[in-house]
Amino acid sequence: MAPSSEADTEIPEFAGQLFFRLWRASHTQTAAALESIGLTPALFAVLDFLRAHDGAIQQEIGAAMGIDPSTMVALIDELERAGLAKRRPHPTDRRAREVVITPKGRRSVERGRTLACEVEDDVLQGLDSAERRQLLKLLRQALSSAPPQPLWSSDEGD
Amino acid sequence: MAPSSEADTEIPEFAGQLFFRLWRASHTQTAAALESIGLTPALFAVLDFLRAHDGAIQQEIGAAMGIDPSTMVALIDELERAGLAKRRPHPTDRRAREVVITPKGRRSVERGRTLACEVEDDVLQGLDSAERRQLLKLLRQALSSAPPQPLWSSDEGD
DNA sequence: TGAAATAATTTGTAGCACAAATTATTGAGA
């Protein structure tokens, strides 16, 4: 019942739900765009982190990005398999492995950034340039003072 | 090595990553808070939708909330098992089942809303009241004109 | 009347988080 076109894609009320919707929109499109260069959003995110923190050890990458160590192993495995990054021994701590981006990885991540920017442009098309700046500012501000993450769960919805 | 406090929890650059971080912060805390009343974020979200659209059929709920039909079945199953909602036959379409919230469900969702508001308060603690209004306005604006969702994937990270 | 579309459902697959255990190594204290 009901005109049926009314309940479709309702704007959520809670901020958490809005974050989720926008993340999902962005994530879906990013995944589709990155597929053309053989990257997933997660692999791209790690590469992009390495772009600025080349030689970080796995634990640092995971801590900074909120990725579980056991998940990191698989991600770095894949980056190595694709020739986009390499593990190398840490100079002083033999437990740790530094992860360095390869030239090929650097080229990939640059193309990925272009694609990610295009997606972001698309997702935020309802906002003009000043509004986008304002939104990013508010998001960063909220995040920087948000309570520490105990390292979450999965689920969906809220 | 390295001061180690520098790479920890870096503020992402892309909007999609910011959405993800904030969603995750919100989701984790919401899940923890709702656990006290026996709800998950997903169950709460469905109940909250029913609060305003009681008697909607499963397909409508799923379409409005972006939840896969097969996932909806499981969610409604659980709401029924917990006595928070019930399926009933659609008056004219025997394929469809209307979902109605029970009095118990209504009480649960009210408590859930209180908890969700507290979490939201916590997550957005870095913003004052005017900034929060502005943020929500921008989020809604972005979402309402965001490109249509082809119904996403899973993954992580973007 | 018959074929395509639709609503709910079931089943199977895949991705990611998480917990727990393992191995190698480090660091700090007795």
Place this chain on the structure above:
DNA sequence: TCTCAATAATTTGTGCTACAAATTATTTCA
């Protein structure tokens, strides 16, 4: 110096969710 707790990477197993595909019942439309 020796010992023990902590740490980095890793493996394995579990659980949750999305998604695809197939099924059944029913509706809609040509």
